Amino acid sequence: xxxFDHIFFGFGVAFQPVNLLFCFTGVLIGTxxxxxxxxxxxxxxxxxLPATFHAPPVASIIMLSGIYYGAMYGxxxxxxxxxxxxxxxxxxxxxxxxxxxxxxxxxxxxxxxxFASFIAGTLGVIGLAFLAPPLAAIALKFGPPEYxxxxxxxxxxxxxxxxxxxxxxxxMASIGVIIGNVGLDLITAQPRFTFGLSILLDGVGLVxxxxxxxxxxxxxxxxxxxLSEREVFKTVLKGLLPTLRDWKESIGPLLRGSILGFFLGxxxxxxxxxxxxxxxxxxxxxxxxxxxxxxxxxAGVAGPESANNSATAGAFIPLLTLGLPSNAVMAILLGxxxxxxxxxxxxxxxxxxxxxxxxxxxxxxGNIMLLILNLPLIGLWVKILKIPYPIxxxxxxxxxxxxxxxxNNNPAEIGLxxxxxxxxxxxxxxxxxxxxxxxxxxxxxxxxxxxxxSLLMSGGSGMIFFTRPxxxxxxxxxxxxxxxxxxxxxxxxxxxxDEMKEV
Amino acid sequence: xxxxxxxxxxxxxxxxxxxSEGKEAFMKKGFFTISLILVVIVFNSVEVFSDTFPSKxxxxxVGWGAGSGTDISQRAITENASKALKxxxxxxxxxxxxxxxxxxxLKPEKADGYTLANTSSxxxxxxxxxxxxxxxxxxxxxxxxxxxxxxxYLYGLAVKSDSTWKTFEEFIAYAKANPGKIRYSTSGVxxxxxxxxxxxxxxxxxKWTHVxxxxxxxxxxxxxxxxxxxxxxxxxxxxxxxxxxxRLLVCWNDKRMPFYPGVPTLKEKGYDFAVQALIVIYxxxxxxxxxxxxxxxxxxxxSETEEVKQILNRLSYPHDIKESEELIQIIKKDYEVNGKLxxxxxxxxxxxx
Numbered sequence: 069x070x071x072f073d074h075i076f077f078g079f080g081v082a083f084q085p086v087n088l089l090f091c092f093t094g095v096l097i098g099t100x101x102x103x104x105x106x107x108x109x110x111x112x113x114x115x116x117l118p119a120t121f122h123a124p125p126v127a128s129i130i131m132l133s134g135i136y137y138g139a140m141y142g143x144x145x146x147x148x149x150x151x152x153x154x155x156x157x158x159x160x161x162x163x164x165x166x167x168x169x170x171x172x173x174x175x176x177x178x179x180x181x182x183f184a185s186f187i188a189g190t191l192g193v194i195g196l197a198f199l200a201p202p203l204a205a206i207a208l209k210f211g212p213p214e215y216x217x218x219x220x221x222x223x224x225x226x227x228x229x230x231x232x233x234x235x236x237x238x239x240m241a242s243i244g245v246i247i248g249n250v251g252l253d254l255i256t257a258q259p260r261f262t263f264g265l266s267i268l269l270d271g272v273g274l275v276x277x278x279x280x281x282x283x284x285x286x287x288x289x290x291x292x293x294x295l296s297e298r299e300v301f302k303t304v305l306k307g308l309l310p311t312l313r314d315w316k317e318s319i320g321p322l323l324r325g326s327i328l329g330f331f332l333g334x335x336x337x338x339x340x341x342x343x344x345x346x347x348x349x350x351x352x353x354x355x356x357x358x359x360x361x362x363x364x365x366x367a368g369v370a371g372p373e374s375a376n377n378s379a380t381a382g383a384f385i386p387l388l389t390l391g392l393p394s395n396a397v398m399a400i401l402l403g404x405x406x407x408x409x410x411x412x413x414x415x416x417x418x419x420x421x422x423x424x425x426x427x428x429x430x431x432x433x434g435n436i437m438l439l440i441l442n443l444p445l446i447g448l449w450v451k452i453l454k455i456p457y458p459i460x461x462x463x464x465x466x467x468x469x470x471x472x473x474x475x476n477n478n479p480a481e482i483g484l485x486x487x488x489x490x491x492x493x494x495x496x497x498x499x500x501x502x503x504x505x506x507x508x509x510x511x512x513x514x515x516x517x518x519x520x521x522s523l524l525m526s527g528g529s530g531m532i533f534f535t536r537p538x539x540x541x542x543x544x545x546x547x548x549x550x551x552x553x554x555x556x557x558x559x560x561x562x563x564x565x566d567e568m569k570e571v
Numbered sequence: 572x573x574x575x576x577x578x579x580x581x582x583x584x585x586x587x588x589x590x591s592e593g594k595e596a597f598m599k600k601g602f603f604t605i606s607l608i609l610v611v612i613v614f615n616s617v618e619v620f621s622d623t624f625p626s627k628x629x630x631x632x633v634g635w636g637a638g639s640g641t642d643i644s645q646r647a648i649t650e651n652a653s654k655a656l657k658x659x660x661x662x663x664x665x666x667x668x669x670x671x672x673x674x675x676x677l678k679p680e681k682a683d684g685y686t687l688a689n690t691s692s693x694x695x696x697x698x699x700x701x702x703x704x705x706x707x708x709x710x711x712x713x714x715x716x717x718x719x720x721x722x723x724y725l726y727g728l729a730v731k732s733d734s735t736w737k738t739f740e741e742f743i744a745y746a747k748a749n750p751g752k753i754r755y756s757t758s759g760v761x762x763x764x765x766x767x768x769x770x771x772x773x774x775x776x777x778k779w780t781h782v783x784x785x786x787x788x789x790x791x792x793x794x795x796x797x798x799x800x801x802x803x804x805x806x807x808x809x810x811x812x813x814x815x816x817x818r819l820l821v822c823w824n825d826k827r828m829p830f831y832p833g834v835p836t837l838k839e840k841g842y843d844f845a846v847q848a849l850i851v852i853y854x855x856x857x858x859x860x861x862x863x864x865x866x867x868x869x870x871x872x873x874s875e876t877e878e879v880k881q882i883l884n885r886l887s888y889p890h891d892i893k894e895s896e897e898l899i900q901i902i903k904k905d906y907e908v909n910g911k912l913x914x915x916x917x918x919x920x921x922x923x924x
Contacts, residue, residue: 110636110638111637113638114636114637114638114642114664115637117637117638117643118643118646118647121647207792208792208795208796209796210796211793211796211797211798212782212793212798252702254759254760254783254784254785255760255783256760256922257701257702257759257760257761257918257919258922259702259703264703266668266672266675266703266704266705269667269668269702269703270667270668270672336786336788336789336792386788386792390792390795390810390811391807391809391810391811392788392789392791392792392795392807393788394788396636399638399639399786399788400636400637400638400639403638403639403640403643403886404638406640406885406886406887407643407882407885407886409885411809411810411813411885412810413810413811413813413814414810414811414814414816415810415813415814476664476665476666476667477663477664477665478665478666478667478672517785521782521783521784524754524780524781524782525754525780525782525798525799527751527780
């Protein structure tokens with residue numbers, strides 16, 4: 069197998085001292101920007117890009133990639149500690165991670181997030197090394213109809229996500245779809261739901277929305293409690309690392325999440341975010357204790373955290389093999405590679421093997437560095453929870469405000485975040501769940517676009533969804549899922565009917 | 572005429588002076604100003620002025636995200652321009668509205684040359700016909716003055732290399748003979764690459780279907796995957812073309828692309844139409860002509876170094892200098908031509924509901 073030759077060659081490149089140094093710098097910066105809410109990998113990479121123009125190109129790409137997957141490690145930290153997603157893909161980690169922290173299990177949650185990220189990151193990189201070229205070809209087969217069917221599958225999973233009242237969840241999902249469609253319509257270029265406000269022409273950003281909905285609202289909720297009555301985190305911290313039982317509950321979700329994330333990461337449009345949601349929904353469906361989800365189930369941390377990490381590895385495939393970036397970070401890396409005179413595309417692997425294999429090998433090393441870096445930090449992070457609230461909350465608020473502004477240097481984003489903070493506060497008061505809203509907001513516009521693109525392609529015929537093989541398979545899967553959810557219901561109905569007959 | 576120019580100079584010097592703080596500084600600068608006024612009145616010379624501008628750091632906002640091609644190119648040029656102007660130029664990104672939001676922010680700024688914006692010429696020449704903009708949509712040049720342009724965007728029509736159409740003529744002939752059979756992808760309604768296809772449809776009486784995508788790579792991927800027959804787009808197809816997996820049929824720019832001299836332009840094929848969008852640095856309207864000239868010269872010289880030229884080349888941005896006056900004419904003409912086309916096609920703000 070000459071693939072092993074390539075990988076050894078890659079490690080030779082990655083182990084050069086300068087590349088090791090750049091790799092470490094990258095993952096360190098990545099961890100930091102992941103922890104700071106609002107400041108995500110996009111901002112960090114684009115700010116550092118000009119500084120790398122005079123550095124060796126391979127080392128620079130190794131560093132910039134390190135920032136990207138490093139941010140996925142760091143992103144979970146604030147989700148777990150203070151319910152504020154460090155970046156968009158860590159929203160799901162809030163659901164159970166924060167609940168675990170409230171029960172004194174911040175340590176195991178952070179530990180599991182780090183291990184899940186490590187294992188998934190490594191699996192993702194292995195996938196990237198072995199499967200990149202064939203998967204790139206398959207990715208091209210995904211046109212608008214295939215996307216549409218995938219999005220329908222995603223929304224089907226959303227029904228598992230719902231905790232509590234199904235009616236309330238559906239209401240939230242509808243609002244999410246509407247919010248997701250704010251802005252200029254792709255097909256007609258007409259403004260939708262903008263109320264004549266130019267700040268809404270570009271739509272509502274996911275980051276200010278989740279920061280407001282989950283983080284700011286949590287701050288508001290806590291401010292209203294009197295300091296003495298505050299029950300949060302009063303409990304003694306129980307251990308810093310996941311127990312054996314935690315591992316037993318997490319290993320399945322972790323492996324499933326890794327595979328799911330890797331494949332969804334290849335596709336354009338928020339693969340990391342979508343895969344973390346889908347993983348959460350899937351694990352809740354498969355779990356023997358679905359009622360524990362949302363109340364601190366460690367599987368609800370392990371699954372999504374592994375999914376968003378392996379998605380970052382998957383995202384490299386279309387960039388490196390086709391030269392077509394699938395998200396904002398990849399688009400910036402594309403610009404970087406062009407500047408270095410190594411444009412990614414079908415010819416990259418043969419013309420610049422030191423880059424392709426060197427970067428992939430550096431990702432193995434980077435993942436190990438991240439684990440070593442993050443595990444000792446857990447003790448430090450957990451101490452944050454001991455900071456008195458009158459000091460901690462203004463700080464959280466400040467970081468959120470800076471983070472929201474730094475997204476686009478636009479004060480309007482701060483306004484949006486505060487608006488959603490208020491909305492989130494009301495939602496928590498009246499027991500509406502934020503999760504369906506966020507997922508619908510991500511999936512809704514993608515579904516809307518791909519449906520209309522598909523119908524444009526077919527000249528208006530809906531048959532396009534049933535004549536294409538990939539589409540058909542996905543729709544059959546959707547049918548089966550729905551059937552499986554309905555079957556127990558039918559069984560119960562038959563039972564009651566029989567009982568009624570006996571009576 | 573001379574007097575009015577002198578007046579502007581004096582006024583600018585005075586306003587520049589107002590910003591100095593402290594009595595002592597004012598006394599010193601006051602004396603300096605008076606002598607300068609005398610010099611200006613006597614010689615009324617531009618050179619004197621360019622000695623005083625710029626006297627503090629310049630802010631430059633890029634209308635596209637950090638790490639985008641426009642951003643990278645602007646930052647590369649800025650490094651050199653800042654050396655020439657002997658003042659730092661602070662680049663930051665103000666994104667949104669297809670590059671128009673940055674102009675909305677620039678509009679109320681002081682017209683003194685210390686605040687500039689870099690965005691596409693389409694923000695004035697085309698987008699006002701497409702969507703609401705945060706500045707004068709009837710006459711955008713009332714709000715801004717173009718300082719200079721160092722490059723322009725390339726556009727072309729590409730098919731998969733295994734497709735049957737070898738030339739643009741073959742493709743058009745097929746499209747005319749098979750109404751509704753051709754589907755083309757772009758990165759959005761009302762973009763230059765969409766308009767040219769609708770222009771062709773109108774001229775040649777072709778019926779084809781537009782499938783817009785959210786990003787340029789997606790539009791190219793759709794053609795690569797065979798979901799559409801052809802893609803009309805900026806050079807995101809370049810890697811595929813260079814690898815022999817796609818074929819360029821025609822170039823939409825008014826002259827041939829330096830990177831593909833063998834690909835003909837639409838004009839050569841006998842159509843009086845070209846897509847153009849330049850990368851332009853803007854200042855607020857009423858910025859003194861001398862300031863514009865100073866800035867223009869600095870940016871022009873900065874863009875002519877080998878290092879910058881190499882960066883532009885790698886980004887597929889041809890190095891091409893245009894000065895303020897020429898840009899005004901180009902944008903005016905663009906605005907008219909696009910306005911007519913948008914109305915005829917009934918899209919953008921002229922869409923009938």
